Every structure is written in structure tokens, then in C-alpha cells.
Amino acid sequence: MTNNTKQTPTLNQWLKSQIARGCAFNDMVASMQTAGYAQADAQAQVTQAFVASSTMIDATMPVTLLEQNVATTFTFSQSASPMADSQPVYQRTHCYTPNLAFIPSLTLHAPRIMVFEHFLSDKECDTLIALSQAKIEDSRVVDPKTGEFVLHPERTSRGTHFEHQSNAVVIALESRIYKLFGFAVNHQEATQILNYPVGGEYRAHYDYFSPTLTGSQAILAQAGQRLATVVMYLNTPKEGGGTAFPNIGLTVTAKKGSAVYFENVDLNGHVDTQTLHAGLPVLAGEKWIATKWLRERALF
Numbered sequence: 138m139t140n141n142t143k144q145t146p147t148l149n150q151w152l153k154s155q156i157a158r159g160c161a162f163n164d165m166v167a168s169m170q171t172a173g174y175a176q177a178d179a180q181a182q183v184t185q186a187f188v189a190s191s192t193m194i195d196a197t198m199p200v201t202l203l204e205q206n207v208a209t210t211f212t213f214s215q216s217a218s219p220m221a222d223s224q225p226v227y228q229r230t231h232c233y234t235p236n237l238a239f240i241p242s243l244t245l246h247a248p249r250i251m252v253f254e255h256f257l258s259d260k261e262c263d264t265l266i267a268l269s270q271a272k273i274e275d276s277r278v279v280d281p282k283t284g285e286f287v288l289h290p291e292r293t294s295r296g297t298h299f300e301h302q303s304n305a306v307v308i309a310l311e312s313r314i315y316k317l318f319g320f321a322v323n324h325q326e327a328t329q330i331l332n333y334p335v336g337g338e339y340r341a342h343y344d345y346f347s348p349t350l351t352g353s354q355a356i357l358a359q360a361g362q363r364l365a366t367v368v369m370y371l372n373t374p375k376e377g378g379g380t381a382f383p384n385i386g387l388t389v390t391a392k393k394g395s396a397v398y399f400e401n402v403d404l405n406g407h408v409d410t411q412t413l414h415a416g417l418p419v420l421a422g423e424k425w426i427a428t429k430w431l432r433e434r435a436l437f
């Protein structure tokens with residue numbers, strides 16, 4: 138490719154194929170720069186291609202370009218994905234809305250994972266930890282056979298939860314999650330708090346309820362699938378404690394105020410085994426997180 142401000146048929150074809158593969162805006166711009174395009178030219182061409190494709194607007198696209206080119210009509214239209222290959226089980230009714238105050242520092246498309254730094258202020262983190270100290274207890278998991286919450290050796294942490302709208306920080310986070318990801322407060326489970334000591338971990342697991350297990354049926358009937366998860370880091374462990382996605386080779390660093398958002402259902406509307414994830418062992422210090430599971434249907 139040469140430096141060129143027009144979209145030639147070859148470039149056009151390449152842009153379309155990259156978008157169809159789910160490539161990220163920044164990666165496409167970087168490839169064009171490597172091939173000799175000026176950054177501004179590459180950004181303009183890629184933006185134009187995303188707008189023309191109108192299948193998916195990339196969250197890493199600079200907001201200024203989005204505003205110039207897409208005005209107010211953009212969403213992630215995942216149900217229109219060209220990768221759809223079978224009847225979806227879960228409808229993708231939610232989307233990430235670009236927001237200047239919360240720009241992801243990392244975006245993956247399949248599985249959809251976004252990392253945000255400064256998702257919470259230090260004060261919000263400290264307040265949630267302080268409020269949790271008084272009522273924290275050993276964590277439980279859902280027993281897949283019975284659907285009941287039970288103690289489990291795979292999860293060596295202590296936890297508690299905050300009911301919806303139960304304090305000013307929770308109210309702010311619930312509203313932030315709604316504005317950014319489109320899940321209204323009644324689609325959000327109560328805020329879960331976890332505290333891991335040294336050696337504490339949450340071994341690899343999925344957050345979705347396996348549709349084939351008996352124990353999932355009552356929970357799925359209540360408010361549907363956990364379409365997405367937000368894990369928010371309330372402190373920075375001295376060492377270890379990141380969140381690993383072993384099937385895709387990604388580890389998100391546990392850093393005070395950061396958050397990782399991931400979608401448990403893939404672009405075709407099926408539960409996504411690529412979202413297998415683990416809270417890695419804390420090697421020094423302790424780890425505090427707040428988790429929000431986001432449901433398909435209203436809980437209340």
C-alpha cells in the first residue's frame with residue numbers, strides 16, 4: 138500500500154475484511170501506518186470504512202472522529218454480526234456507549250472485553266472497603282446441581298454484598314454501569330465484594346449459568362443469563378491477584394480504580410467459553426474487588 142487519501146478498491150476490500158474479522162480500530166490504523174499511510178489519513182479511512190459498514194463501531198475509535206462521522210446514531214450492533222452462524226439463544230440488547238470520561242485502555246472484540254482505568258475514584262474504592270469490613274464473611278459459589286450458594290475450596294476469599302442503591306458509591310456505580318453498558322439497575326445483580334488474603338484465589342470459572350445444568354434452570358428462569366460482568370479493583374495488591382483469561386492468554390492487572398468489563402455471551406448469542414477467567418493467587422498484600430453481574434432480564 139502507498140500513502141493515498143482515496144479508498145482504492147484494494148484498500149476498500151482490505152478495510153471491509155478487517156472489520157468483518159472484528160479487528161480493532163487502532164490495530165487497523167497501525168497496520169496502515171506500517172504500510173506507509175500518515176496517521177490522520179489512516180484514521181480517516183478506517184473511520185469511513187466503519188461508518189460505511191455500519192455493522193459495528195469500534196470503541197477504540199477516537200471520540201472526535203466518531204462525532205464528526207457518525208453523529209449520534211452509533212451502537213455496537215452485535216446481533217447484525219456477519220459472524221452469526223446459528224440461531225442465537227440470547228439476544229444482545231445492550232451495548233457500550235463511548236464516553237469521554239471512561240475510555241477503555243484495552244478492547245477485545247471476541248470475546249468482548251474492555252479494561253478501564255480510573256473507573257472508580259480512590260475515595261469510592263476506600264469507602265466500599267471501609268463499609269465492607271464490618272460485614273465480610275467466607276465466600277460461596279452456586280452449586281450447579283442444586284442452585285444453592287455453598288462454600289467451595291475453589292474460592293478462597295471472603296465476601297459481602299451491597300443491595301441496590303444502598304449507599305452513595307453503589308448508586309454512582311450502578312448509574313455509571315447503566316450509562317456505559319446499557320444495563321439498567323434492575324438488570325444488575327447486587328454489588329458483590331471480595332477480599333482475598335495472601336494465597337487467596339478464585340480458580341478458573343465461567344460467570345454464565347450453564348444452560349444445560351439442572352441447577353441453572355431456576356436462576357435462568359428468574360432473570361435470564363448473566364450477559365456480562367464488571368470486575369472493579371478496589372485496591373492494588375502488593376503482588377499477584379490479576380484476573381486471567383487463560384483461553385485467550387490475557388491477564389488484567391489488579392489496580393486500584395480499574396475495572397474489566399466482559400461479555401459472557403458471544404456475538405452469535407451463545408455462552409462464550411473464551412470467557413473462562415480466574416482471580417490469580419495474591420502473592421503479597423491483599424486484594425479487594427467489587428463485581429457486578431449483568432442480567433438479560435430485569436431482576437425486580
Ligand SMILES: O=C(O)CCC(=O)C(=O)O
Pocket residue numbers: 339344368378379380381414415416417426428
Ligand atoms: O478476582 C478476580 O479477579 C475475578 C473475580 C471473578 O472471577 C468473579 O467475581 O466472577
